[in-house]
Amino acid sequence: MNKKIVFSIVLVQIFGLVLSSQYESIFNFGDSLSDTGNFLLSGALAFPVIGQLPYGKTFFQHATGRCSDGRLIIDFIAEAFSLPYLPPYLAAKEGQSFQHGANFAFAGATALDAEFFYERNIGKSLFLVGEIGGNDYNYAFFLGGGIKQLQAIVPVVVGAIANVTSELIEEGAVELMVPGNLPIGCSAVYLTLFGSGNKTDYDRHGCLKAFNAFARYHNHQLKQALDSLRQKYPHTRIIYADYYGAAMRFVHAPLHHGFYGGTLKACCGGGGPYNFNNSARCGHTGSAACENPSTYSNWDGIHLTEAAYRYIASSLINGSSSTPPLMS
Numbered sequence: 001m002n003k004k005i006v007f008s009i010v011l012v013q014i015f016g017l018v019l020s021s022q023y024e025s026i027f028n029f030g031d032s033l034s035d036t037g038n039f040l041l042s043g044a045l046a047f048p049v050i051g052q053l054p055y056g057k058t059f060f061q062h063a064t065g066r067c068s069d070g071r072l073i074i075d076f077i078a079e080a081f082s083l084p085y086l087p088p089y090l091a092a093k094e095g096q097s098f099q100h101g102a103n104f105a106f107a108g109a110t111a112l113d114a115e116f117f118y119e120r121n122i123g124k125s126l127f128l129v130g131e132i133g134g135n136d137y138n139y140a141f142f143l144g145g146g147i148k149q150l151q152a153i154v155p156v157v158v159g160a161i162a163n164v165t166s167e168l169i170e171e172g173a174v175e176l177m178v179p180g181n182l183p184i185g186c187s188a189v190y191l192t193l194f195g196s197g198n199k200t201d202y203d204r205h206g207c208l209k210a211f212n213a214f215a216r217y218h219n220h221q222l223k224q225a226l227d228s229l230r231q232k233y234p235h236t237r238i239i240y241a242d243y244y245g246a247a248m249r250f251v252h253a254p255l256h257h258g259f260y261g262g263t264l265k266a267c268c269g270g271g272g273p274y275n276f277n278n279s280a281r282c283g284h285t286g287s288a289a290c291e292n293p294s295t296y297s298n299w300d301g302i303h304l305t306e307a308a309y310r311y312i313a314s315s316l317i318n319g320s321s322s323t324p325p326l327m328s
Contacts, residue, residue, distance in 0.1 A: 030130030040065030049283025070306030
């Protein structure tokens with residue numbers, strides 16, 4: 001019976017990382033934080049700015065469809081396993097085997113034959129199941145939704161993550177990494193759009209406390225859901241990726257991590273206190289990129305720099321931000 005798996009990964013997000021040869025392939029599901037070219041190849045926009053410099057300027061020296069100046073967490077994961085960078089699924093050529101995995105990350109839905117995974121011995125594969133909800137929350141907040149109002153949909157979002165994870169397990173996946181939300185209250189776009197004249201709305205690092213509390217609320221609910229899945233599927237290894245904790249370390253001590261340009265201000269943008277201007281976003285007329293993106297953690301107000309992704313990836317590899325440790 002030709003069964004179909006439908007992965008509802010609209011508005012998803014993903015990550016992961018490791019330093020061992022235990023995996024022979026990686027399959028990634030996510031959105032712009034881990035998309036290595038699917039959105040660009042989809043033709044969803046006629047002239048997307050991610051298809052031109054300064055995107056990609058740091059490592060690739062040309063735009064690749066990645067929403068950063070260079071490599072993403074998923075790229076560092078592949079490097080850690082001595083695997084090639086995951087090809088975007090939309091770049092597939094007829095007869096391509098995807099021997100070492102594939103990247104399905106982009107804003108959309110994907111339907112795959114179950115045989116796609118069965119034929120690839122997925123017991124030796126790492127599945128990165130994205131932070132389904134990051135963009136769901138973003139769009140709702142940007143359209144005027146309140147924090148209390150959006151807290152009500154967190155169980156729905158977390159349920160979607162759990163369902164996707166469960167579906168992958170039912171199809172044979174045994175090693176999965178599921179990430180939590182980033183500290184959105186430290187993001188240049190949130191700081192610009194929801195800035196407050198009340199100093200008590202900010203923590204001592206300049207982040208918006210209420211939005212970070214919302215991210216922690218989501219992460220708490222997600223960790224509980226993953227605990228339930230571990231009990232239901234004791235033969236699997238489900239890893240929680242603590243993006244929030246990893247990112248807050250360099251927010252707390254930016255100079256220690258080499259972010260001399262700061263962690264709240266975007267490297268590429270069109271001006272303003274946080275260098276985020278919705279009328280002149282990175283890549284558009286009126287914007288400019290900083291000379292050295294490695295000294296910033298925020299790339300374009302929404303996405304992070306390669307330097308920030310490298311740090312988060314390293315913390316996932318060494319186990320300081322992964323539960324259970326990714327390397328074990």
